[in-house]
Amino acid sequence: MQLGRLYPQPRDRSREAHMRVAVLGGDGYCGWATALYLSKQGHSIAIVDNFIRRQWDYELGVQTLTPIRPLSDRLKVWQELTGNQIELFVGDVTDYDFLSSTMKAFGPEGVVHFAEQRAAPYSMIDRKHAVFTQVNNVVGTLNLLYALREFQPDCHLVKLGTMGEYGTPNIDIEEGYITIEHNGRKDVLPYPKQAGSFYHLSKVHDSHNIMFCCKIWGLRATDLNQGVVYGTMTDETALDEALINRFDYDEVFGTVLNRYCVEAAVGTPLTVYGKGGQTRGFLDLRDTVRCVEIALLNPAARGEFRVFNQFTEQFSVLELARMVQTAGKKLGLEVQVDHIPDPRVEAEEHYYNAKHSKLIELGLKPHLLSDSLLDSLMNISLRYRDRIDTTKMMPQVNWREARNTRRQQVSASACSSASEPQPAATGRSR
Amino acid sequence: MQLGRLYPQPRDRSREAHMRVAVLGGDGYCGWATALYLSKQGHSIAIVDNFIRRQWDYELGVQTLTPIRPLSDRLKVWQELTGNQIELFVGDVTDYDFLSSTMKAFGPEGVVHFAEQRAAPYSMIDRKHAVFTQVNNVVGTLNLLYALREFQPDCHLVKLGTMGEYGTPNIDIEEGYITIEHNGRKDVLPYPKQAGSFYHLSKVHDSHNIMFCCKIWGLRATDLNQGVVYGTMTDETALDEALINRFDYDEVFGTVLNRYCVEAAVGTPLTVYGKGGQTRGFLDLRDTVRCVEIALLNPAARGEFRVFNQFTEQFSVLELARMVQTAGKKLGLEVQVDHIPDPRVEAEEHYYNAKHSKLIELGLKPHLLSDSLLDSLMNISLRYRDRIDTTKMMPQVNWREARNTRRQQVSASACSSASEPQPAATGRSR
Numbered sequence: 113m114q115l116g117r118l119y120p121q122p123r124d125r126s127r128e129a130h131m132r133v134a135v136l137g138g139d140g141y142c143g144w145a146t147a148l149y150l151s152k153q154g155h156s157i158a159i160v161d162n163f164i165r166r167q168w169d170y171e172l173g174v175q176t177l178t179p180i181r182p183l184s185d186r187l188k189v190w191q192e193l194t195g196n197q198i199e200l201f202v203g204d205v206t207d208y209d210f211l212s213s214t215m216k217a218f219g220p221e222g223v224v225h226f227a228e229q230r231a232a233p234y235s236m237i238d239r240k241h242a243v244f245t246q247v248n249n250v251v252g253t254l255n256l257l258y259a260l261r262e263f264q265p266d267c268h269l270v271k272l273g274t275m276g277e278y279g280t281p282n283i284d285i286e287e288g289y290i291t292i293e294h295n296g297r298k299d300v301l302p303y304p305k306q307a308g309s310f311y312h313l314s315k316v317h318d319s320h321n322i323m324f325c326c327k328i329w330g331l332r333a334t335d336l337n338q339g340v341v342y343g344t345m346t347d348e349t350a351l352d353e354a355l356i357n358r359f360d361y362d363e364v365f366g367t368v369l370n371r372y373c374v375e376a377a378v379g380t381p382l383t384v385y386g387k388g389g390q391t392r393g394f395l396d397l398r399d400t401v402r403c404v405e406i407a408l409l410n411p412a413a414r415g416e417f418r419v420f421n422q423f424t425e426q427f428s429v430l431e432l433a434r435m436v437q438t439a440g441k442k443l444g445l446e447v448q449v450d451h452i453p454d455p456r457v458e459a460e461e462h463y464y465n466a467k468h469s470k471l472i473e474l475g476l477k478p479h480l481l482s483d484s485l486l487d488s489l490m491n492i493s494l495r496y497r498d499r500i501d502t503t504k505m506m507p508q509v510n511w512r513e514a515r516n517t518r519r520q521q522v523s524a525s526a527c528s529s530a531s532e533p534q535p536a537a538t539g540r541s542r
Numbered sequence: 543m544q545l546g547r548l549y550p551q552p553r554d555r556s557r558e559a560h561m562r563v564a565v566l567g568g569d570g571y572c573g574w575a576t577a578l579y580l581s582k583q584g585h586s587i588a589i590v591d592n593f594i595r596r597q598w599d600y601e602l603g604v605q606t607l608t609p610i611r612p613l614s615d616r617l618k619v620w621q622e623l624t625g626n627q628i629e630l631f632v633g634d635v636t637d638y639d640f641l642s643s644t645m646k647a648f649g650p651e652g653v654v655h656f657a658e659q660r661a662a663p664y665s666m667i668d669r670k671h672a673v674f675t676q677v678n679n680v681v682g683t684l685n686l687l688y689a690l691r692e693f694q695p696d697c698h699l700v701k702l703g704t705m706g707e708y709g710t711p712n713i714d715i716e717e718g719y720i721t722i723e724h725n726g727r728k729d730v731l732p733y734p735k736q737a738g739s740f741y742h743l744s745k746v747h748d749s750h751n752i753m754f755c756c757k758i759w760g761l762r763a764t765d766l767n768q769g770v771v772y773g774t775m776t777d778e779t780a781l782d783e784a785l786i787n788r789f790d791y792d793e794v795f796g797t798v799l800n801r802y803c804v805e806a807a808v809g810t811p812l813t814v815y816g817k818g819g820q821t822r823g824f825l826d827l828r829d830t831v832r833c834v835e836i837a838l839l840n841p842a843a844r845g846e847f848r849v850f851n852q853f854t855e856q857f858s859v860l861e862l863a864r865m866v867q868t869a870g871k872k873l874g875l876e877v878q879v880d881h882i883p884d885p886r887v888e889a890e891e892h893y894y895n896a897k898h899s900k901l902i903e904l905g906l907k908p909h910l911l912s913d914s915l916l917d918s919l920m921n922i923s924l925r926y927r928d929r930i931d932t933t934k935m936m937p938q939v940n941w942r943e944a945r946n947t948r949r950q951q952v953s954a955s956a957c958s959s960a961s962e963p964q965p966a967a968t969g970r971s972r
Binding site: 208239242243246247250251254255258261262281282283284290292293294295297298299301302303304305306307308309310313316317320321323324327328329457463511512514515 | 638669672673676677680681684685688691692711712713714720722723724725727728729731732733734735736737738739740743746747750751753754757758759887893941942944945
């Protein structure tokens with residue numbers, strides 16, 4: 113564990129109201145909400161994005177439930193409404209010339225790195241998607257580490273990791289490190305990793321690479337091992353229809369609670385994988401943005417690789433399905449729960465107790481999962497019901513197969529919308 | 543820890559004298575010796591190689607101490623001397639079409655995977671070398687995992703890892719897994735990884751990826767976490783001058799004991815990095831080849847990811863220097879030991895106690911480091927003294943720098959050979 117004793121310690125940034133922060137992947141689900149939130153708090157923000165997240169929707173024949181606008185429109189409206197200008201750098205973080213020149217031009221004090229392929233099922237489609245995910249994520253992060261070393265060595269890296277790095281060990285999960293007593297000796301070591309997809313593994317690889325660079329170059333980094341995010345709105349994205357955030361409900365990019373809410377709204381059974389005892393950490397998107405700010409305002413020391421477990425509550429996926437069922441009933445919706453074969457290779461029942469106190473200690477006030485949040489998600493689903501493609505909810509990517517046919521689009525005749533056909537508005541595949 | 547209960551268990555291969563074994567990277571230092579040894583034992587061998595190891599010598603302006611022949615010559619002489627034909631597949635394991643068609647064509651029961659960039663300093667030259675090393679190694683291994691899953695699912699993967707994956711924790715190092723008791727609960731988890739270069743990190747990434755594929759696809763794999771190898775000869779490579787093995791002594795590819803022996807032979811001081819208390823596991827090349835055979839003859843079960851620590855003795859690098867000094871004295875050589883600034887970021891004094899009993903239990907009879915081996919290495923150095931370039935021994939790659947100028951070749955005038963200039967024979971840079 114690097115404590116950075118060799119390096120000059122940082123100014124106390126917690127007293128600095130304004131920071132220059134680059135948000136890599138700032139056009140995505142968490143990235144967009146984070147960029148707006150940080151801009152609203154008075155920080156100077158640059159978004160760095162290559163729009164590949166939008167490209168993956170085209171590839172998979174899916175679309176966000178909510179009709180998001182082009183980033184240039186989003187930024188224009190944000191400036192009109194708030195007077196805050198967010199800078200934009202369009203390019204790929206795996207392109208070092210682009211990334212390093214961006215770092216030099218913007219000169220950030222903090223970098224929030226969301227710019228990775230983030231869907232486990234996408235990484236499990238086939239070999240090309242597995243290789244793409246690992247190369248894209250690992251090389252992007254390596255490039256960022258080198259760019260910081262060369263041009264912004266004092267900049268604080270806030271990296272989005274995942275709770276999925278830990279897997280489901282039969283002991284408590286600690287925040288990044290664990291004290292091990294063994295044969296009469298003791299050390300604090302990185303917590304063992306047992307990731308469950310090529311995507312989750314890419315984050316494990318990143319964590320090891322970042323830890324090493326903090327050690328050899330005295331970089332400062334915080335790895336936010338985030339749980340499963342739910343929700344779509346923040347105070348900022350709710351300001352105007354043009355600022356609306358992504359809401360993915362498909363089997364590849366849709367996170368589980370968001371998908372259940374859409375399923376409940378359109379009257380298809382909730383797709384619980386296997387027994388549903390899979391327990392994970394969850395958090396509201398409004399807490400994601402605040403956690404990132406907390407990390408930025410309390411930076412790691414030079415040479416320190418710090419890990420926070422970023423979630424607020426644990427649930428099993430069956431517990432979530434039951435909660436959605438109950439909330440649906442109150443809205444007059446008949447919600448069925450289906451147990452379908454688990455497409456993933458994972459324990460369907462297991463011990464799970466993960467620590468998550470560090471962000472709380474630094475001031476996080478969690479938005480715990482509530483009926484009103486579930487109501488809100490279902491109401492959004494009902495509002496955009498015409499855009500829902502119900503053929504995109506059942507899992508098509510099986511972990512046990514080396515080649516899943518996810519690229520084969522369903523034919524037009526097999527594609528059904530939950531509403532009457534509205535050719536210009538439905539989410540049917542190309 | 544996957545115990546493979548879901549998969550059919552293997553035939554008892556320990557009774558099969560003959561196996562079909564593909565040696566990926568079979569033209570390299572350990573790979574060549576392994577291919578010949580396994581061929582001699584009666585196994586049917588295919589070498590898979592793209593000769594990039596020879597290319598790196600050109601890039602760095604170095605060459606093996608020993609004049610190795612083109613692989614086609616080597617294989618022809620081997621067949622003439624023994625009657626054993628080794629098949630050859632020329633191509634890159636990062637090319638899936640090539641690798642998968644090779645697996646289909648040869649149909650191996652075992653694959654020994656040496657085909658990675660294996661030098662820590664090479665990976666630390668600059669960003670391009672770091673990215674190359676991680677992408678080359680990780681993608682090659684991912685491709686191999688997919689090829690096995692698709693075309694040879696019962697084939698046993700014997701993967702070369704490294705003891706460097708563990709770093710230098712303050713507790714005993716176990717073989718791959720450690721039993722952790724924590725807050726009243728217990729689990730057997732992957733041993734925490736603290737690798738010390740982008741190369742060593744690439745092996746950590748591989749280990750996590752392979753463990754996952756054993757779990758989801760029921761592959762069988764043994765990760766040989768190898769220590770630092772010394773020596774150059776085996777019974778097989780000694781049969782004929784045409785079969786001679788590589789012997790790298792340069793600062794990038796030369797392993798520490800081999801480099802010391804060359805330095806002693808030519809009368810330059812031994813280059814001990816820092817205090818020299820860096821303690822590692824070491825083994826003789828003749829044990830490398832036997833360990834690989836032991837792993838092949840006792841394959842992992844379906845679904846099992848097994849880890850063996852493959853070394854026979856622990857030494858600090860200063861202890862090795864003293865041993866070389868003593869052995870040199872007996873040959874009438876005056877050997878100085880220089881402590882130069884450590885180009886690596888590593889503990890120069892630390893606790894180190896790594897377990898290595900699993901291969902012994904399966905029958906390994908170690909060749910412990912002896913004066914006669916040191917004599918032999920120094921005599922080889924003296925024999926090929928004309929090929930030694932003494933400018934290639936001092937470290938030029940500093941872990942603390944993001945850009946090392948290793949690609950800038952020294953000018954002809956700055957290049958000195960230990961012998962009188964012999965333009966056609968010296969190892970001077972291009």
